[in-house]
Amino acid sequence: MPELPEAEVVRRGLAERITGRRIERVAALHPRPVRYHPNGQRGFEDGLTGRTFAEPKRRGKYIWLPFCDDDALVVHLGMSGQFRIDAPGAPLLANTRVLFDLDDGTQLRFVDQRMFGGLQLSAGGARLPSQIRHIAPDPFETQFDLNQVAAKIMAKRSTIKRVLLDQTTVSGIGNIYADESLWRARTHYNHPTAELSTRRTRAILRAVQDVMAEALEQGGTSFDALYVNVNGESGYFARSLNAYGQEGKPCARCGTIMVRESFMNRSSTLCPRCQRLG
DNA sequence: CTGTGGTCCTGTATGC
DNA sequence: TGCATACAGGACCACA
Secondary structure, eight states, X not given: OOOHHHHHHHHHHHHHHHTTOBEEEEEESOSTTBOSOTTHHHHXXXXXTTOBBOOOEEETTEEXXXXXXXXXXXXEOTTTEEEEEEOTTSOOOTTEEEEEEETXXXXXXXXXXXXXXXXXXXXXXXXXXXXXXXXXXXXXXXXXXXXXXXXXXXXSSSBHHHHHHOTTTSOSOOHHHHHHHHHHXXXXXXXXXGGOOHHHHHHHHHHHHHHHHHHHHTXXXXXXXXXXXXXXXXXXXXXXXXXXXXXXXXXXXXXXXXXXXXXXXXXXXXXXXXXXXX
């Protein structure tokens, strides 16, 4: 499940493989991953053909691929989206959705099993696509102001995990890194934000930065073939997880058995001793 | 502003 | 064996 570290691994791979490449042909094999194009698949294909990629960018979980003109291709990997670079004639992986023939003889392929991901042409979006203007800066951006974001969190009348997952306050965090960060900061997912201390809120955000930086160093978190980099390789952070997926195992800090609870229609795994309410 | 629940998807795992 | 159901979950939207 691609979150910020996984999206950044993909962005770096794309930066290496497609920057400066011209698109010679586009083939959308399924309508679903092509989002909001007024002229459908064909308009999408025609609109991209002949463009030249500049350096890929990212904010939170969103990636965008600016062209050398003022436009961009906005990408969200969703649950299972991935890019692969292959030879044009190589057998297609299952769930291959869009093909881009590039001018160096390689083929960029967008593969997405669950199709929560999507691609969208953004007019004038090279600097920052309008489609993601509502997404807050992520913790890796230079303009990310940790103290300011902490204050914003504390001003909300909500609960901490809900806010961490809300991409308009701080972006890039999904279920995995939310659980990991809260475990590190010894905080319960349902802790009311208005009752968090400044110290604790900042510690949570630092935990977010730390865990994501460590995950990035290890190429991201892969559980199965749904997340791999552009060369098809998995990341190794799954072996370093302390909370996500650790239900029934002893807490790495205190040995208490980790529990999983339902929250916001998804699961939260936590240590019932380290992460108590109140 | 906040919270809830539905929707989009398909592969895998589990239940009977 | 086979069929049905649950589950995984990021973003967005309608609605209370």
